[in-house]
Amino acid sequence: MHKLFWLLCLLPASLKSQINWTNVDSLYGPLPNNVHVFFTNELLNGKPNKAFYISAPIRDKSLTFTAEVGNGKRLTPSEYFKALQAPLVVVNTTFFEFVQNRNLNAVVRNRQLVAYNLHNIPGRGKDTFTYRHAFASAIGISKKRKADIAWLFTDSAAKYPLASQVVVPSFRDSIAVLQAYQLPTTAHFKKWKMQTAVAGGPALIQNGAIQITNNEEQRFTGKQINDLHPRTAMGYTADGQLIIMVVEGRNPGIAEGASLTQLAQLLLSAGCVEALNLDGGGSSTLLINGKETIKPSDKTGQRPVPAVFVISSPKQGQKRLK
Numbered sequence: 140m141h142k143l144f145w146l147l148c149l150l151p152a153s154l155k156s157q158i159n160w161t162n163v164d165s166l167y168g169p170l171p172n173n174v175h176v177f178f179t180n181e182l183l184n185g186k187p188n189k190a191f192y193i194s195a196p197i198r199d200k201s202l203t204f205t206a207e208v209g210n211g212k213r214l215t216p217s218e219y220f221k222a223l224q225a226p227l228v229v230v231n232t233t234f235f236e237f238v239q240n241r242n243l244n245a246v247v248r249n250r251q252l253v254a255y256n257l258h259n260i261p262g263r264g265k266d267t268f269t270y271r272h273a274f275a276s277a278i279g280i281s282k283k284r285k286a287d288i289a290w291l292f293t294d295s296a297a298k299y300p301l302a303s304q305v306v307v308p309s310f311r312d313s314i315a316v317l318q319a320y321q322l323p324t325t326a327h328f329k330k331w332k333m334q335t336a337v338a339g340g341p342a343l344i345q346n347g348a349i350q351i352t353n354n355e356e357q358r359f360t361g362k363q364i365n366d367l368h369p370r371t372a373m374g375y376t377a378d379g380q381l382i383i384m385v386v387e388g389r390n391p392g393i394a395e396g397a398s399l400t401q402l403a404q405l406l407l408s409a410g411c412v413e414a415l416n417l418d419g420g421g422s423s424t425l426l427i428n429g430k431e432t433i434k435p436s437d438k439t440g441q442r443p444v445p446a447v448f449v450i451s452s453p454k455q456g457q458k459r460l461k
Contacts, residue, residue: 158408160192167427171452173199174227176427177409183401186367189394191425191432192384192409193228195450197375198284203451204381205335206232206248213240213443216424226451229426230383231371232337233446234418240445244275244338245293245300250282252300254446255293256338258317260357272317273309273357276342276415277302278373279333286375288345288413290356291338292328294319302331306342306352337373337448339417343403344374347412351399358416359399367396369423369436373448374406374414382409383448385425387433394433418444 160177167176174195182188195202207219214222216229223229233244233254242254262269274290277300281287289302301319307326314321322328340356343349353364369388375381384406388396397405399416406414421437422444435441 186395189387194380197379197381204280206246209445213445215441215443216426219447220429226449228450231422231444232448235445246446247336268313274307275338275340277338279336282334299330301328306355308355309357342415344414349403364399368419370402370419371417371423374411376410377412385433389436
């Protein structure tokens with residue numbers, strides 16, 4: 140146990156020396172002086188890789204961090220970029236379903252819940268009256284410009300999400316719709332008053348170390364944690380930099396994608412002390428000044444999504460979706 144503990148403590152420093160990131164600001168400018176873009180194509184376990192991340196200081200009041208939803212529609216990131224009058228950054232966020240274009244995860248915009256976590260998953264097999272209740276992780280930025288990652292319970296009747304600062308294991312029962320009074324008594328949920336937030340999961344980094352809450356969040360259980368896919372992730376550093384990362388995938392011989400563990404390693408190398416996974420696969424798209432970073436894996440190009448995270452500045456202006 141002692142050897143494992145020290146290995147975990149040393150892991151961030153060792154990864155920083157193993158993964159080299161190249162500054163590529165000139166490819167995505169003009170950028171504010173304190174916003175930077177980095178790229179790596181170093182192999183991941185011997186397989187080709189392409190990954191980008193952008194870092195932006197959360198406390199810089201010249202930058203606006205917000206989220207937008209499609210209001211029942213799905214738009215490509217480029218369509219959001221155009222509708223919002225060309226913000227600095229547009230990136231996909233939540234998981235969703237294709238029939239009603241509905242977000243399956245929480246979105247907070249201007250301190251208001253505009254999308255909710257799916258907590259009630261019907262059981263499979265013989266017992267159709269069993270429901271699994273899971274709590275997705277989310278990243279939020281408060282009015283005081285502090286970032287946090289927590290596990291949320293959301294209720295359409297409540298103004299704010301309830302958040303736990305420690306992972307909440309999923310559980311099963313026969314209740315079709317989970318209510319606040321039915322939350323596990325072992326969890327410590329409190330109001331999470333965030334200005335902006337998006338949920339997804341699983342969480343990947345906690346307290347500066349890799350701690351993947353995959354099974355607790357019931358996101359990609361079992362061996363799926365090792366599958367290689369395009370990825371989108373967000374986190375923050377100890378000095379208050381927001382990190383948004385994408386990994387290209389499903390591009391044989393050029394970019395194979397990353398497992399959740401590899402994604403966590405990349406985020407550690409970027410300096411994250413907390414980070415989480417967001418919707419990946421064909422949804423993964425990061426636009427910087429409207430320019431694509433990774434190549435989307437869908438054959439048709441960018442996948443329309445019902446929610447995005449946006450960074451803009453007063454000079455650029457920002458228009459709200461109708």
